[in-house]
Amino acid sequence: MSDNINRRDFLKGAATGVGVGLLGAMGLYSYSPMRKSHFTQAERKMTDIGVCKSVKVTNISETSWFENGVLMGDIKGAGGLLVNQYDYNWPPFGNGKGLGKGSYEEGIAQIKHLLPNRLEEAWKIIEGNSVHPENAGGYAALVEVEQMDGKKTKYLLDVGWSYKWCDEAFKREGIDKMLENKEIEALFFSHEHFDHFWGLPVALKYDPEITIYIPEGFYPEGLQYIKDCGHKGKLITVKNGLNKVIPGMASYVFAIPIICRVYGEQSLYFNVADKGLVSVTGCCHQGIIRFAETAYNEIKYENDKCYGIYGGLHISPFDDWDPKYDDLVISLGDYGFERIGCNHCTGVLCAKKFIAAGYPVVEGTAKNRSKDKAYLGNGDTITFG
Amino acid sequence: MERFGEGYLEERKLVKRWSGPIPALVSLVITLAVFYLSWWIFQDPRGVMRMYTPYVGYMYCRWWLIMMIWMVYIFNFWPFKRKWLETAHPLLKGAVLTTISAVILVALIKGFFEGLMGNYGLAYFNPDQLEKLPGVTSFFAIEYSALAILMFAAIASWLSPAWVVAFEEAPWQKLSQPAKGFSILIMTFFLSLVVYFVTMHPHMGILYHPWQYFTSIAPPYWEQFADTVSGNFHISWIMCCTVVVWLVETIWERYPFNLIKNDWARRFACFFGIIGIALAMHFFLYFAQELTWGEAIRGTRRAFAPDWRWLHVGEMAIFFLVPALFVTFYCDNWPKKYSMPVNVLLRTVVTLIGAIALYIVYYKTSHMFLGTQKGFSHPQQFPMIPMIWLVNIWLVHHWFMDNWPAWKMVPKTAEEIEADHAAKKAAIEDVRWSPKFGVGLTAGVAMGVVFYFITVWALPAVYAAVNIIPGN
Numbered sequence: 038m039s040d041n042i043n044r045r046d047f048l049k050g051a052a053t054g055v056g057v058g059l060l061g062a063m064g065l066y067s068y069s070p071m072r073k074s075h076f077t078q079a080e081r082k083m084t085d086i087g088v089c090k091s092v093k094v095t096n097i098s099e100t101s102w103f104e105n106g107v108l109m110g111d112i113k114g115a116g117g118l119l120v121n122q123y124d125y126n127w128p129p130f131g132n133g134k135g136l137g138k139g140s141y142e143e144g145i146a147q148i149k150h151l152l153p154n155r156l157e158e159a160w161k162i163i164e165g166n167s168v169h170p171e172n173a174g175g176y177a178a179l180v181e182v183e184q185m186d187g188k189k190t191k192y193l194l195d196v197g198w199s200y201k202w203c204d205e206a207f208k209r210e211g212i213d214k215m216l217e218n219k220e221i222e223a224l225f226f227s228h229e230h231f232d233h234f235w236g237l238p239v240a241l242k243y244d245p246e247i248t249i250y251i252p253e254g255f256y257p258e259g260l261q262y263i264k265d266c267g268h269k270g271k272l273i274t275v276k277n278g279l280n281k282v283i284p285g286m287a288s289y290v291f292a293i294p295i296i297c298r299v300y301g302e303q304s305l306y307f308n309v310a311d312k313g314l315v316s317v318t319g320c321c322h323q324g325i326i327r328f329a330e331t332a333y334n335e336i337k338y339e340n341d342k343c344y345g346i347y348g349g350l351h352i353s354p355f356d357d358w359d360p361k362y363d364d365l366v367i368s369l370g371d372y373g374f375e376r377i378g379c380n381h382c383t384g385v386l387c388a389k390k391f392i393a394a395g396y397p398v399v400e401g402t403a404k405n406r407s408k409d410k411a412y413l414g415n416g417d418t419i420t421f422g
Numbered sequence: 423m424e425r426f427g428e429g430y431l432e433e434r435k436l437v438k439r440w441s442g443p444i445p446a447l448v449s450l451v452i453t454l455a456v457f458y459l460s461w462w463i464f465q466d467p468r469g470v471m472r473m474y475t476p477y478v479g480y481m482y483c484r485w486w487l488i489m490m491i492w493m494v495y496i497f498n499f500w501p502f503k504r505k506w507l508e509t510a511h512p513l514l515k516g517a518v519l520t521t522i523s524a525v526i527l528v529a530l531i532k533g534f535f536e537g538l539m540g541n542y543g544l545a546y547f548n549p550d551q552l553e554k555l556p557g558v559t560s561f562f563a564i565e566y567s568a569l570a571i572l573m574f575a576a577i578a579s580w581l582s583p584a585w586v587v588a589f590e591e592a593p594w595q596k597l598s599q600p601a602k603g604f605s606i607l608i609m610t611f612f613l614s615l616v617v618y619f620v621t622m623h624p625h626m627g628i629l630y631h632p633w634q635y636f637t638s639i640a641p642p643y644w645e646q647f648a649d650t651v652s653g654n655f656h657i658s659w660i661m662c663c664t665v666v667v668w669l670v671e672t673i674w675e676r677y678p679f680n681l682i683k684n685d686w687a688r689r690f691a692c693f694f695g696i697i698g699i700a701l702a703m704h705f706f707l708y709f710a711q712e713l714t715w716g717e718a719i720r721g722t723r724r725a726f727a728p729d730w731r732w733l734h735v736g737e738m739a740i741f742f743l744v745p746a747l748f749v750t751f752y753c754d755n756w757p758k759k760y761s762m763p764v765n766v767l768l769r770t771v772v773t774l775i776g777a778i779a780l781y782i783v784y785y786k787t788s789h790m791f792l793g794t795q796k797g798f799s800h801p802q803q804f805p806m807i808p809m810i811w812l813v814n815i816w817l818v819h820h821w822f823m824d825n826w827p828a829w830k831m832v833p834k835t836a837e838e839i840e841a842d843h844a845a846k847k848a849a850i851e852d853v854r855w856s857p858k859f860g861v862g863l864t865a866g867v868a869m870g871v872v873f874y875f876i877t878v879w880a881l882p883a884v885y886a887a888v889n890i891i892p893g894n
Contacts, residue, residue: 045761046858052763053678054866055873062874064702067709075878076717108559116472118802120793292796293724324723356557360628360652361729363641368721386631
């Protein structure tokens with residue numbers, strides 16, 4: 038047998054063997070318990086963010102929209118969940134051209150001269166040009182942090198969507214006066230979504246100089262809108278990751294894609310004395326368990342315990358369901374939260390499943406157009422600590 | 423005797439109009455242009471019909487793939503006559519056959535799934551039935567229904583070609599069309615139904631509140647070993663099966679299963695071999711995500727959720743299919759000059775490199791030109807849709823249009839067909855057991871295992887060095 042034939046046979050065998058060996062190892066090893074030896078156990082960073090005495094959250098509005106069917110009809114009609122939010126022709130960026138044919142530039146041109154003070158006039162124009170202005174509501178919350186020395190600091194988390202609805206909600210909860218009196222330290226935006234961000238002129242009408250914190254990832258339209266609304270204060274773009282604010286309070290920016298072409302979400306952590314970690318979110322697109330796991334890896338908190346949650350937990354915001362949501366309902370109990378205040382994009386069905394699972398959900402009053410007592414509604418409050 | 427399209431693909435000779443890589447590059451440019459135009463018209467969220475909602479567009483995309491597999495692989499172009507296939511202009515053939523595939527597609531979805539199954543069997547196949555439930559919006563009724571129908575397609579797009587590739591159309595291979603086509607169609611459709619019921623029906627059953635304990639297994643039986651109640655665990659291995667079928671058929675030339683001389687042993691080995699290879703991919707690609715992103719955490723969302731990780735396995739698998747088909751359709755299955763095992767290995771390496779490059783380019787850029795969302799793990803980010811859409815365009819171009827205009831179709835002579843068969847037989851017989859083959863095989867197995875562990879060891883650092891999504 039010649040060397041050439043020998044070499045050819047060897048190569049044929051070797052080429053076949055590489056495939057067999059590779060696929061065999063892939064199949065037998067990859068999902069075996071042995072694979073876990075390859076995972077490095079990340080050392081907990083235990084960053085000290087300080088400690089606070091208590092956190093109180095007032096739900097200014099959790100009704101981001103009033104009818105799921107109307108909102109989803111718009112989304113469906115405009116081309117689905119990935120259409121740019123500035124193109125829907127929703128208020129306040131109506132250009133009169135109909136669903137899915139909007140643009141930031143054309144919309145803002147109609148009302149820019151009226152912002153932030155002449156909002157009633159602006160809203161009349163918006164109503165004439167936009168798709169379903171009556172369905173716009175908004176998400177906004179007042180967060181009051183009591184520090185260990187008794188000093189109280191107030192923050193706004195988001196400002197809602199509809200100028201009309203938000204102004205009513207701000208007045209109902211006395212936010213207008215707090216802003217006028219400069220009692221509110223800063224405004225945190227959780228993310229760029231319409232229902233959390235587009236009501237900005239309402240806050241600026243009362244305090245145009247308020248400091249604004251936005252998560253990294255805002256699009257040029259969003260940055261321009263902050264200017265066009267008449268903001269005169271500091272604008273701070275928060276980088277991805279952990280950012281300390283005051284003792285016992287930090288924000289965390291998650292670099293995540295969200296529907297309607299939005300990117301990045303900022304949520305808040307509080308370390309409450311003798312209790313544990315409290316997480317406050319706008320929509321929590323990163324997932325509440327990811328939020329809790331991130332805290333576990335990044336920061337030091339009292340009793341090493343996840344104590345409470347407040348906010349939209351982004352599970353079934355449109356009355357939709359998916360088995361992966363059941364994964365959350367099943368798993369949340371492992372984290373030992375003692376007070377769960379949820380609403381908005383958590384979804385009523387999910388809140389009911391939490392209650393059925395025996396989780397400590399703080400129920401609400403279903404007033405001011407909130408729909409169900411299964412969660413904290415407009416005007417309800419919750420205190421941690 | 424009337425001759426329909428049986429054997430057409432095998433008996434056509436595609437002759438390059440220009441030398442070198444020019445035909446492949448021209449075809450790539452043309453098909454990408456058609457892809458982008460048709461994506462804009464049908465799928466793009468900023469375009470005309472905006473079917474990428476995403477499931478509606480996905481459903482049509484997936485079933486269109488099967489329509490072409492049925493027409494070409496199962497029915498061998500029946501009822502079109504061979505003469506017409508050989509003489510009609512590729513543009514005319516492309517237009518006629520594509521139109522027919524689209525008509526059958528719409529009839530199947532609207533008539534069979536939504537109309538028959540949805541109204542008289544399983545409510546979730548019909549959005550109108552779902553909308554009757556309290557709280558279910560029109561949007562999600564349509565999406566749920568599209569998901570169910572497209573999952574059926576995912577299973578069928580594995581089993582339909584598998585019956586031809588692995589079972590070699592047996593036991594009906596000697597029947598004439600359309601008897602053969604209908605036999606295989608009914609068999610694979612039946613099998614798809616069985617697989618659907620044990621993989622996806624329990625997923626759909628727990629979409630309802632309360633869970634449908636009476637009609638489906640709830641929580642699904644895979645909860646513990648899949649670390650999720652989501653049917654995405656099954657989407658993962660089924661997608662891998664779909665991809666492996668085509669790897670076996672194209673760049674692997676059915677090697678090594680074609681070495682088995684006993685017909686039924688070869689067929690069963692190939693069918694279950696495809697599943698075995700798919701399971702190896704399924705587990706490895708999940709492990710690869712654990713190595714790069716960390717362990718999954720049940721109950722969370724996006725990149726850390728087990729359900730999304732399983733789905734992403736299927737998405738990663740589809741990136742292998744695209745370069746494999748390109749090598750076969752437009753590069754004449756290059757290289758061919760070595761022995762079959764070496765050729766197969768080299769093509770696999772080329773495909774692997776192509777798949778990794780495509781994955782990186784896709785995630786870096788697709789959100790800028792496809793209207794999809796930036797990032798890996800958005801709930802509406804399904805790279806499978808544009809990848810399969812591109813594959814569909816290539817199938818139209820290769821199967822229906824003979825790679826026109828960069829290639830010209832010439833029917834092979836009887837001698838050429840005979841020579842092809844002889845060459846194929848010789849290539850198979852060239853791979854024989856010998857002591858050196860045994861030594862090579864043993865050394866190869868060891869190299870494969872070593873390569874696996876090197877990959878596992880290097881993957882976290884390699885992934886960290888490539889910033890696929892800026893700002894992530």
